[in-house]
Amino acid sequence: MINKFKKHHKKKKKTFFLFRPIVYLFRPISYLIEFSRHKIEKSIILELMFVFGISLLCTIIMYNFSNSYFTSATRYSVVKYDKGIKEIYRRSLELSDRIVSDKLNSKEDVKRIQNIIDSYYNDDTTNRIMIADFEGKVLFKSSNVIEEEINIDDVIRNNIDLKDNIEYSSPSSDGRKEYMSINPVSFSDTKAYAIIKGVPRKEVQYYTKDISFLASLLSVTTFIGTFLFLTKRKMKYIKELSSGLLQISKGNLGFKVTKRGNDELALLADNINYMAKELKEKIEKERKAEKTKNELITNVSHDLRTPLTSIMGYLGLIKDKKYENEDQLYNYVNISYNKSEKLKTLINDLFEYTKYSNDNNQNQFENQVISLGELLEQLAEELVPICEDNNVTIKKEIEDYKTFVEVDPDKTVRVFENLLMNAVRYSLKPGEIGINLYKEKSFVIVAISNQCKEISQDDLNKMFDRFYRLEKSRSTSTGGSGLGLAIAKNIVESQNGKIWAEYKDEKVIFYVKFLLV
Missing domain, CATH: 3.30.565.10 (Histidine kinase-like ATPase, C-terminal domain)
Incomplete structure (x- = not known):
C-alpha cells in the first residue's frame, strides 16, 4: 500500500514538473490581465477605449461573416473558352513541329504521317485533324473528317478573327461553335498546313461582389448596438447622478447618491455627497447663527432694559423733585449709580464676548x-x-x-x-x-x-x-x-x-x- 502511494505521489510530482513551465508562462499573463483590469476600472477613458475596442472587434467579425454570406448569395457565373482555344492551338502547333522535326516526306512517309495524326486523334476524339496543301486539298486527315478540300483563305481569315474576337466558325452538332487552328507544316518535298477543328473545352468561372451594402449596414448596426449595450450601465449611472444633483438643487441636502466603482464617476459621486453635506452644514450653521443673533438681541434687550428702566425711573423722580428729603435724594442717586454700574458691566461683558467669539480673535x-x-x-x-x-x-x-x-x-x-x-x-x-x-x-x-x-x-x-x-x-x-x-x-x-x-x-x-x- 505504501509503495502504491509512493508511486502515485511520484507520478503526480512528475506531472506537476511537466506543467510547471506552462504555469510560469501564464502567470505573467494573469498578472498583466489583473493589472489592466485594475487600471481600466479606475479610468473612464480606458473603459471607453476598451468598450470601443470590443465593439470594433465585434463589427469586424460581423462584417466578415455577413459580407461573405451576402456576396455569395449574389454570385454569378461566366463561361469562358480561353483555355480550350489555347489547348487546340497548342496541339496544332505540336503536330506541325513534330512533322517538321521528323523530316517526313509527304509521299514516302504517308503511313508515318497518318499514324501521327491518328495518335493525336486518339488523344482527343472531339477534334478533327487534317493536313492540306496551299490549294486547300486535304492530304491527310483523321477518321472523323469528311472534307476532301477546304478554302485555305477562309480558314486563315477566320483564325485571325477568332484570335481577336474569340468567336467561332460554324456550329457543331450540339449547337456549340467550333474553333479552327492552322499552322504551316514543312515536308521534305513540299509545304502544307496543319489544321485542327474542334469545339473548345468550356470553363465556368464564378464571380461575387467584393463589398455588400447590407453587410456594411449590419456592421454599423452591430457597432452601435454593442457600444450601447456595454455602456448601458455607465449611462444609467450618469442619469442617476444627474437625478441626484437635481434633488440636491431642489433643497434636499440630505439626499445621497450611490457610489459605484472606482473611476471618475465614483469620485464625482463622492464630491456630490461631500458638497451636499457641506452645504447642509453651512446652511444649518447660518440658521444657528441667525437664531443665536436673534436670541442675543432678545437677551441683550431684556438685560439692558431692566437696569435702564430703573435708572430712568429714579432719575424721573429726582427731576420731578418727588423726594421727601436729602437722604431720600441721595438714596435715589445711589440706586441710579449702582444700576449704571451694572449696565456698564453688562455692556463690557457683551463687548468682550463679541470680541472673543470673532473668528479672527487669534x-x-x-x-x-x-x-x-x-x-x-x-x-x-x-x-x-x-x-x-x-x-x-x-x-x-x-x-x-x-x-x-x-x-x-x-x-x-x-x-x-x-x-x-x-x-x-x-x-x-x-x-x-x-x-x-x-x-x-x-x-x-x-x-x-x-x-x-x-x-x-x-x-x-x-x-x-x-x-x-x-x-x-x-x-x-x-x-x-x-x-x-x-x-x-x-x-x-x-x-x-x-x-x-x-x-x-x-x-x-x-x-x-x-x-x-
Missing part, C-alpha cells in the same frame, strides 16, 4: 510662558476678602507650582476670575471652593469646584451659552451678566485649550485643560 492674543500654579495662587489671595464677605473659603491642592503653559496671561486671568467669581456667587453658604491643579500626560488640568444643588446634564451642557442662568429667578441682582462662562469658553478654546463642567458628589466642577510647555 490675532488678539499675546502668548507667554507662565507658571499656572503661581497665577492661581495669586488669584486665590486676591479673592480672600470677597470670599469672607460671602461666607465661603478657598481650598487649594496644587500638585506643582512650576507648571508652565504658553497662554496670554491677562486673558487667562479673566478665565479663572470668571470661574472663581461664579463659584463664589452660586456656592451654598457657608461653603468651600476648591482649586485643584494636576498633570495628565502632556496636559495640565485645573479643576474649580463648589457645593451646589443637583444640576442636570442638560443644564451642564448649556452653562457656557451666553446669557444662560442656572436659576431663572436670578438675574443681574446676583452680580453676573450671564456672559462670564461664555467668555471663558471662547478664551480657552482660542488658546487651543478645553473647558467643560461636571456634577458629582454634590459639587459642580469646572475643568480647564492646557498643553504643557
Whole structure:
C-alpha cells in the first residue's frame, strides 16, 4: 500500500514538473490581465477605449461573416473558352513541329504521317485533324473528317478573327461553335498546313461582389448596438447622478447618491455627497447663527432694559423733585449709580464676548510662558476678602507650582476670575471652593469646584451659552451678566485649550485643560 502511494505521489510530482513551465508562462499573463483590469476600472477613458475596442472587434467579425454570406448569395457565373482555344492551338502547333522535326516526306512517309495524326486523334476524339496543301486539298486527315478540300483563305481569315474576337466558325452538332487552328507544316518535298477543328473545352468561372451594402449596414448596426449595450450601465449611472444633483438643487441636502466603482464617476459621486453635506452644514450653521443673533438681541434687550428702566425711573423722580428729603435724594442717586454700574458691566461683558467669539480673535492674543500654579495662587489671595464677605473659603491642592503653559496671561486671568467669581456667587453658604491643579500626560488640568444643588446634564451642557442662568429667578441682582462662562469658553478654546463642567458628589466642577510647555 505504501509503495502504491509512493508511486502515485511520484507520478503526480512528475506531472506537476511537466506543467510547471506552462504555469510560469501564464502567470505573467494573469498578472498583466489583473493589472489592466485594475487600471481600466479606475479610468473612464480606458473603459471607453476598451468598450470601443470590443465593439470594433465585434463589427469586424460581423462584417466578415455577413459580407461573405451576402456576396455569395449574389454570385454569378461566366463561361469562358480561353483555355480550350489555347489547348487546340497548342496541339496544332505540336503536330506541325513534330512533322517538321521528323523530316517526313509527304509521299514516302504517308503511313508515318497518318499514324501521327491518328495518335493525336486518339488523344482527343472531339477534334478533327487534317493536313492540306496551299490549294486547300486535304492530304491527310483523321477518321472523323469528311472534307476532301477546304478554302485555305477562309480558314486563315477566320483564325485571325477568332484570335481577336474569340468567336467561332460554324456550329457543331450540339449547337456549340467550333474553333479552327492552322499552322504551316514543312515536308521534305513540299509545304502544307496543319489544321485542327474542334469545339473548345468550356470553363465556368464564378464571380461575387467584393463589398455588400447590407453587410456594411449590419456592421454599423452591430457597432452601435454593442457600444450601447456595454455602456448601458455607465449611462444609467450618469442619469442617476444627474437625478441626484437635481434633488440636491431642489433643497434636499440630505439626499445621497450611490457610489459605484472606482473611476471618475465614483469620485464625482463622492464630491456630490461631500458638497451636499457641506452645504447642509453651512446652511444649518447660518440658521444657528441667525437664531443665536436673534436670541442675543432678545437677551441683550431684556438685560439692558431692566437696569435702564430703573435708572430712568429714579432719575424721573429726582427731576420731578418727588423726594421727601436729602437722604431720600441721595438714596435715589445711589440706586441710579449702582444700576449704571451694572449696565456698564453688562455692556463690557457683551463687548468682550463679541470680541472673543470673532473668528479672527487669534490675532488678539499675546502668548507667554507662565507658571499656572503661581497665577492661581495669586488669584486665590486676591479673592480672600470677597470670599469672607460671602461666607465661603478657598481650598487649594496644587500638585506643582512650576507648571508652565504658553497662554496670554491677562486673558487667562479673566478665565479663572470668571470661574472663581461664579463659584463664589452660586456656592451654598457657608461653603468651600476648591482649586485643584494636576498633570495628565502632556496636559495640565485645573479643576474649580463648589457645593451646589443637583444640576442636570442638560443644564451642564448649556452653562457656557451666553446669557444662560442656572436659576431663572436670578438675574443681574446676583452680580453676573450671564456672559462670564461664555467668555471663558471662547478664551480657552482660542488658546487651543478645553473647558467643560461636571456634577458629582454634590459639587459642580469646572475643568480647564492646557498643553504643557
